[in-house]
Amino acid sequence: MTTLFFDIGATLADGQVEADGSWLLRPRPRVLQVLDAFAGEPKGVISNPGAEQDAVAHITQALHEAFPDRFTDDRLIHFGPKTSRAIFDDAVASSGGAADDCVFVGEDHDERAFARTAGMRVAPHPVFTRAAIESRPVFWTRIDVPEGGSLSLLESVAGGTEVVPVHVASPRLVLAMATALGVETLQQAGFTTDVRGQVEDTAAFLIRDDRSVPVPEAFAGASDESRTAAERAMRAAAAFCFASGELTGYPRQISSLGPAPGGVYVAAPTGVPIEEVHTQGAKPGHTERLLPDPALLSRPGETQAEGFAPALPAGFDGTGNGLPSPETLAAVRATVTPEVLRTHVARISGVEPLVPGDPLKVRSRDAGHADNGLVVDALVRHFEDLGLVVRRHAFRWRGRQLFNVEAEHRVEGADSAVLITGHLDSTAQSGHFVDANGDPRPYDPQADPAPGADDDGSGTAAVMAAAECLHALVAEGRAPTRHVRFVLFNAEEQALVGSKRYARAAAAADDRIAGVFQMDMIAGLQDGSPPAVEIHAGSSVPGPVAAASDALGDLVARTVPAITSGFEIQQLTGPGDPALGRSDHASFHERGWAAIAVSENLFGPDGGPATGTRQYHTPGDTLLDEDHDTRYAATIACSVTATALTFAGL
Template identity: 70%
Template sequence: MPVLFFDIGATLADGRLEADGSLTLLPRPRVVAVLDSLREVPKGIISNPGTSEGAAASAAAALHEAFPGRFPDDGLVHWGPKNSRRLFEEAVASAAGARAGAVEADECVFVGEDSQERAFAREAGMRTAAHPVFTLAAMENRPAFWTRIELPEGQELPGLAAVANEAEVVPVHVASERLVLAMATTRGVHTLERAGFTVDMRGHVEDTAAFLVRDNRPLQVADTFADTPSATRYAAETSLRARAVFGFVADELAGTATPPVASLGPAPGGVYLAAPAGTPVEDVHLPGAKPGHTERLLPDPALLAPRDEVRPAGLTAMAGDGLPSTRTIAVVGAAVTPDVLRGHVARISGIEPLVAGRPLKVRSRDASAEDNGRVVEALARRFQDLGLTVRLHPFRWRGHQLFNVEAEHRVTGADSTVLITAHLDSTAANGEFFDADGEPRLYDPAVDPAPGADDDGSGTAGVMAAAECLKVLLEDGGAPTRNVRFVLFNAEEQALVGSKFYARAAAAAGDRIAGVFQMDMIAGRQQGTTPTVEIHSGSSVPGPVVSASDALGGRVARTVPVIDPEVTVQQVTGADDPAVGRSDHASFHERGWAAVAVSEDLFSTPDGAPGNGTRQYHTPGDTLHDQDHSTDFAATVARSVTATALTLAGL
C-alpha cells in the first residue's frame, strides 16, 4: 500500500492569518471527499509553515481542526522549506514506520499544486499528483494530461460541471461557453466523452504549470481569408495569433526551460502553454504588448460553478442612479486628498521612511524583494490602527512566502461585501541596467530599485485613503448596509497570481461579493494633456458577470464628473476591452463577480492614438517625482472610486 503526503497551502486548504495571529485553514473543494475515499491509506504532510516562532505548532493545530482525524500519524508530518529534495527524502524515510517495513521511494506519493515542489519530490523518487483529485491515479501510476474540453451545441457549462465534479477532471480555465482547459486522466477523459463532450488531450501535466499569454497587437491575416466567412476568418486569426505568441515565448525561454514549454493550443487573445517547473514565463514580455499579458492558471473544481449563483440576487440591476450623496462626496473630498495620497506613495516607494521615526526606506516591492514583506507588515498595521479586522492570506510563488492583505468592516446581517482593491507589489523589468563593465544586463529584483509609485503605489494609496475615509464616515454616524473590504494583492506583476489565489479562496469560502473596484495605476498623466479616466469592465467570461460588471462600471462613470467635471471618462466594455484579463479584477470575473479596473489613460484608443498615462511603466523612473505623476489626478480617480464603492455599500 502506498504512503501519501500532501502539501497544505492551496492544495488541501486555503490559509489565512487572523488578527490574533492564529492560522485558519479552509478545505479546498473535493479535498475532504478524496481524503475520506482513501481512509485506509497512510497519509502525511509535507508543508512549509514559515519561519516565525510557533509556526509549525500553529499549522498543526489548524490542520487537525480543518481535517479532524484524517492525519493521525505525527511521524508522517514534515514541516520545513521545500526548496530541494531533502524534505521529501525525509518523508520517504518516515514512511517505513507507517508501513512497519522498508518502503521504496516510488511507493510514496506527493500531492501538491506547486510544480516546483512536485519536481523536487520526483527527484527524491516519489510519484506526484498535481491535485488531490488525481491521488488515486498517482497511486496506480496513471498520469494526468492537459486537456481541452469542447462543449458541442446542446451541452452547457453546468452539465460539464456535473460530470467533471464526479470524475478525474479539474478545470483550470473557462475560455468560453464552448471551451474549457482542464487537467484530466484518461479515465476522466473517457467519462467526459461518454457524456458527449469533445476532448483533446495534450501533454502530461507532471511538473508543469499552465499559463495564458495574450497578445493585443494587430495581426496581419493573409489575403486568402479576406472573402471567407467570419467564423473561418476568426479561426484563422486565432490559430495564427496562438502560433505567433507561442513561438515568441518559446524562443525567449530557449535554454531556460528543460524540457521546453509546450503549446496547449489557442486561448482567448493568445495561447495556452505548459511550462516546466521554475520556468520564468512571467518574465517574458512581448514587445509592444500592453500590461498584464500573462495569466497564471490555477486548478479549481469550483471554476465551473454556475455564474449566476455566486452573487446575491438583484445586484445586477443595482437600483437607483447610484450617485453618491452630498454628504458622502464631502467626506470623500476631505479625506482622499493629493497630500494624503502623496504621503502613502512616498512611504511605500522609498521617498520617505516606510514607518515614521525609523530609518528603513523601501527600495522595491517586487515579489522577490525583501522589502515586499516589510511593506505588507506596515500596511497591515495601518489598517489595524483604523479599527478594521485584518487578515493576511499566505501563498507561495517561486519559493517565496507572500501575503495578500485584507482589512474589513463587517456589518451584521449584510447580504454581501464590497471590495476596494489594488496591488501592492512593483517591478522595474522594463528598465535598463548595466554591469560593472557598462554592459547591459537583465533586471535583478533582488538588488535593483522598483519604486512603482504609479504602478501600483498610486492604487495602493487610493485603497488606504478609502479606508481612512470609511473611518471618518463611521465616526460621523455612517452605517453601511454591506460589508466593506479593502484588499491589497501581492504578485500582480507575476501573472496575477496573488488575486488568483485570493478569489479562488473567496469562492471556496462562499463569499458573496457585490462588486470589486480595482485601482491599478491612477496617477499617470502627461503634462498638458486632457485628464482621462479609463473604466474597464470587459470580460471574456460568459454569463451575468458581463452585464453586472458593466453596471458597476457605469456607476463609476457617472460619479467621475460629479467629482471633477473637467475629466474625460472612457468606459470600455465587452470582450475587446484591452484590459480583459490584465489586472486583478479579472480574477473576480473568473468567479462570476462584478468587477472593474479603474486606471489612468493607459491603453491606446481604437484608432491607435496612444494613452497619456505614465511613460515610466515598469522602470526605475516610476517615482513620485516623475513629471507624469500627478497626485491631483490620482485624487480625482480615488475619490470617484471611493465614493462609488461606499455608496454601493450603503453609505
C-alpha cells in the same frame, strides 16, 4: 502500502492568518472526499508555514481543526522549506518504505519537481491521488462543449471523475487536467477532447499577444467564422514562437496547449520564468497563471450578479439621481487628498521611510524582494490602527511565502461585501540594467529597485485613503449596510496569481461579494495631456457578470463629474475592452462577480495615444517622475471611493 503526503496551502486548504496570528484553513473542493477515500492509507504533510513566530504550532492546530482524524501520525508531518529535495527525502525516510511507495500531492509544479527527484510519485491535485498511486499520467486536455451542451453539465460530469478545470475560454471551450479515465468519461458524456502533453512538473499559463495579426488574403472571401479561426490560430502560433524563442537556453522548453483568448495556452516546466516574457508592445496583464479548481465552472457570483443591474436605477443614494450623497462626497474630498496619497506613495515606494520614526526605506515591492514582506507588515499595522479586522491570506510563489492583505469593516446582518482593491507588489522588469563592466544584464528582482509609485503604489495608496475615509465616516456615526473590505493583492505582476488565489478561496468559502472596485495605476498623466479615466468592465465570462460589471462602471462614470469637471470618461466594456482579463478584477469575473478596474489613460482606446506613465515597469516609476500626478490620482481615487462607499450603503 503507499504513504500519501499532501501540501497544505492551496492543495488541501486555503489558508489565512488571523489578527491574533492563528491560522484558519478551509478545505479545498473535493479534498475531504479524497482523504476519506484513502482512510486506510497512512497520510502525512509536507508544507512550509513560513518563519513567523509560532507558525508551526498555529498551522498544526489549524490542520487538525480543519481535517479532524485525517492526519494522526505526527512522524509523517513535515514542515519547512521546499526549495530542494531535502524535505522530501526526510518524508520518505519517515514513511519507513521506499521512495517509490510515497506520493506527494501538491499544486506547485516546482515542489512536484523536487519530490520527483527524491523518487516520489506526484499528483498535481488531490483528485489525481489514485492515478499517482497507480502510476497513471495526468494530461493537459482541451474540452469542447457541443451544441446543446453546457458548462453546468460539464461540471457535473467532471465532478465525478478524474478531471479538474483550469480555465474557461468560452461556453464552448475549457482547459483542464485529466487522466485517460477522465477523458474517457468526458467522451462518453458527449464532450470532445483534445489531449495535449502530460502535466508532470508543468504549470499552465495564458499568454496574450497584443501585436496585430494580418489574415492572409486567401481568407478575404471566407466566412467571419473562418477568418476568426484563422486569426486565432495565427495569433497563438505567433505568441508561442515568441515566448519559446525568448526562453531558449533552459533545459526544458515550454509546450503549446493550443489557442487561447487573445493568445495561446502554454505549459511551462519548473524553473522557466514564463512571467518575464514580454512581447513587443505588450500591454499590462498579458500573462495569466491558470489554477486548477474543481469548482471553477460553478461561478457562485452569478447568483448575486443576476438582477444586479435592474436594481440600480431605483436610486443609488435614495434620491434617484444615481449620485453619492453630499455628505459622502464631502467626507471623501476631505480624506482622499493629493497630500494623503503622496504621503502613502512616498512610504511604500522608498522616497520616505516606510514607517515614521524608522530610518528604513524600501527599494522594491517585487514579490521576489525581501522588502515586499516589510511593506505587507506596514500595511497590516496601518489597517489595524483604523480598527479594521485584518487578515493575511497566504500563498506561495517560487518558494516564497507571500500574503494578500485584507482589512474589513463588518456590518451585523449584512448580506454581502463591497471590495475596494489594488495590488501592493511592483516590478522593474522593463528597465535597463548594466553590470559592473557596463554591459546589459537582466533585471534582478531580489536586488534591483522597483519603486512602482504608479504601478500600483497609486492604487495601493488610494485603497489606504479609502479605508481612512470609512474610518472618519464611522467616527461621525454613519454606518454602511454592507461589509466593506479593503484588499491589496500580492504578485499581480506574476500573472495575477495573488488575486487568483484570493478569488478562488472566496468562491470555495461561498463568499458573497456585491462588487469589486479595482484601482490599478491611477497617477500617470503626461504633461499637457487632458485628464482622462479608463473604466474597464469588459469580461470574457458571459452571462450576468457582464451586465453587472457594466452597471458598476456606470456608477463610477456618473460620480466622476460630481468630483471634478473636465475629465474625459472612457467606459470600456464587452469583448473589445483592452484590459479584458488583464488586472485583478478579472479574477472575480472568472467566478461570476461584478468587478471593474479603474486606471489612468493606459491603453489609448479608440486609436488615440495613451497619456499615462511612460515609466511602466521601470526604476523610473517614482513619486518624483514628471508623469506622476497625485492631484490627478486623487480625483480618480475620490470618484471610486465615493462610488464604492455609496454602493456599500453610506
